Amino acid sequence: MDFSDIKGHGKAKRALEIAASGSHNVLLIGPPGSGKTMLARRIPSILPPLTYEEALEVTKIHSIAGLLPPYASLLTERPFRSPHHTISDAALIGGGHVPRPGEVSLATHGVLFLDELPEFKRHVLDALRQPLEDGFVTVSRVTGAVTFPARFMLVASMNPCPCGYLGDPKRACRCSLREIRRYRSRLSGPLLDRIDIHIEVPALSVSELSSEREEEPSGRIRERVLRARKIQEERFKGKNIYANSQMTPRLIKRYCPTSPEGLELLGKAVEKLGLSPRSYHKILKLSRTIADLDGKDRIETEHIAEALQYRILDRRMMEGI
Amino acid sequence: MTSQGRPSKIGLVITKVLTATLVGVDALKVEVEVDISYGLPAFNIVGLPETSVKESRERVRAAIRNSGFEFPSDRITINLAPADVKKEGTSFDLPIALGILSCLRVFPPDVLRDLLVVGELSLDGRIKETRGVLPVAILAEKEGVEHLIAPIGNVNEASIVRNVQVLGAENLLQIVRFFKGE
Numbered sequence: 001m002d003f004s005d006i007k008g009h010g011k012a013k014r015a016l017e018i019a020a021s022g023s024h025n026v027l028l029i030g031p032p033g034s035g036k037t038m039l040a041r042r043i044p045s046i047l048p049p050l051t052y053e054e055a056l057e058v059t060k061i062h063s064i065a066g067l068l069p070p071y072a073s074l075l076t077e078r079p080f081r082s083p084h085h086t087i088s089d090a091a092l093i094g095g096g097h098v099p100r101p102g103e104v105s106l107a108t109h110g111v112l113f114l115d116e117l118p119e120f121k122r123h124v125l126d127a128l129r130q131p132l133e134d135g136f137v138t139v140s141r142v143t144g145a146v147t148f149p150a151r152f153m154l155v156a157s158m159n160p161c162p163c164g165y166l167g168d169p170k171r172a173c174r175c176s177l178r179e180i181r182r183y184r185s186r187l188s189g190p191l192l193d194r195i196d197i198h199i200e201v202p203a204l205s206v207s208e209l210s211s212e213r214e215e216e217p218s219g220r221i222r223e224r225v226l227r228a229r230k231i232q233e234e235r236f237k238g239k240n241i242y243a244n245s246q247m248t249p250r251l252i253k254r255y256c257p258t259s260p261e262g263l264e265l266l267g268k269a270v271e272k273l274g275l276s277p278r279s280y281h282k283i284l285k286l287s288r289t290i291a292d293l294d295g296k297d298r299i300e301t302e303h304i305a306e307a308l309q310y311r312i313l314d315r316r317m318m319e320g321i
Numbered sequence: 322m323t324s325q326g327r328p329s330k331i332g333l334v335i336t337k338v339l340t341a342t343l344v345g346v347d348a349l350k351v352e353v354e355v356d357i358s359y360g361l362p363a364f365n366i367v368g369l370p371e372t373s374v375k376e377s378r379e380r381v382r383a384a385i386r387n388s389g390f391e392f393p394s395d396r397i398t399i400n401l402a403p404a405d406v407k408k409e410g411t412s413f414d415l416p417i418a419l420g421i422l423s424c425l426r427v428f429p430p431d432v433l434r435d436l437l438v439v440g441e442l443s444l445d446g447r448i449k450e451t452r453g454v455l456p457v458a459i460l461a462e463k464e465g466v467e468h469l470i471a472p473i474g475n476v477n478e479a480s481i482v483r484n485v486q487v488l489g490a491e492n493l494l495q496i497v498r499f500f501k502g503e
Contacts, residue, residue: 056481059455060346063478066452070474074481098371098409099345143407146345 022289023243030201079110355420360396368401415440
């Protein structure tokens with residue numbers, strides 16, 4: 001699967017490139033059939049190759065879950081897990097009488113894709129909060145407590161409203177404000193707060209769809225991702241993390257030097273959107289990744305501005321829809 | 322004659338086979354101890370076996386008989402040590418079967434030294450793939466055990482670990498012949 005299969009969606013592709021570079025979590029919002037799932041499935045093709053240690057861990061987890069096919073050797077591809085929205089918390093997080101790894105662990109060093117995010121049970125989604133933060137899960141059962149690794153990139157998709165066409169230029173949305181609010185409220189604030197990038201994936205027009213223009217192949221995007229990752233690897237040597245998204249507030253202070261204009265813009269935006277301190281840090285981390293892709297040491301206004309663009313949901317919530 | 326000092330049926334000592342159970346993402350070394358003694362015919366497994374391990378009795382019995390060996394009509398006791406950790410999975414079939422055969426002196430018991438064994442048995446003695454063989458291989462390396470007998474279908478995954486020699490087995494008879502040097 002390759003990004004060149006997808007026509008248009010330049011903005012979404014750019015956002016996914018950033019997400020892959022800094023291992024940021026992503027939420028894709030768009031009407032049905034606009035290509036959210038297609039985009040998500042191609043993310044592994046722009047992620048860096050697994051290191052030996054990562055491959056060993058991935059293979060180990062799959063071996064324990066009994067998901068290694070017979071005669072399989074070391075798994076070299078990043079996992080892509082897309083559980084159905086009826087999944088139980090035990091299946092997602094890990095569980096059973098004798099605990100077995102769940103989807104979050106099977107997605108370690110890869111992508112956990114949750115299609116139709118609001119359809120998941122709310123307590124199941126909220127169970128994601130701890131692994132998203134810590135990178136591991138501890139499951140306690142009668143037989144004892146067991147810790148599984150769970151360091152994954154979360155990619156989720158949703159429609160903008162129950163009928164799916166809110167904001168669509170061609171089709172009218174049939175939802176009432178109340179329905180839209182109820183739909184949105186299925187996602188808890190704390191979960192959304194942990195997703196750095198929200199992008200809109202609009203439906204393409206016929207002319208865009210039938211366009212003969214060559215789209216950029218995954219290989220080229222991956223080169224840029226690798227360059228950005230290299231910078232991060234140097235930066236975090238000996239810090240036990242490998243990507244910008246994992247920075248602690250202390251590291252943010254140290255590694256996110258920002259131009260005064262950029263800081264001013266960020267300050268204004270935070271005030272206007274009523275963002276949490278965590279969101280403030282998330283935006284700085286995201287700006288760091290964008291600056292890394294740009295090859296800049298200092299975060300400039302344009303990097304902050306782009307990072308702010310990826311907080312659509314915060315903006316929407318402010319506007320009441 | 323009282324029960325004291327009554328010898329085990331065949332040899333003087335119980336036999337031990339090394340295997341492993343899974344705890345989270347890691348494997349834990351487990352010793353399968355086999356004792357065959359005079360008494361009413363029985364076949365018991367102790368050491369916190371879960372249902373899948375308890376059922377292994379039937380698979381082991383059938384696999385041994387269908388591989389052309391006689392299954393002893395004596396009192397067989399299997400202990401899975403450490404006895405305070407719950408054991409789950411089907412990978413205990415093969416070590417239990419080998420433990421019994423070695424107790425019966427089908428092959429010399431010292432060939433089981435420095436060896437870890439995992440594998441599920443089919444009723445006809447074939448060895449089926451089990452889950453979690455890679456963590457077992459990693460454990461073998463860590464514990465300095467040089468050899469690992471695993472189902473043939475799991476050999477590739479176990480071979481990722483460098484300092485352990487992995488022997489892939491297709492059926493019970495094949496292993497016994499290998500042990501006897503045939």
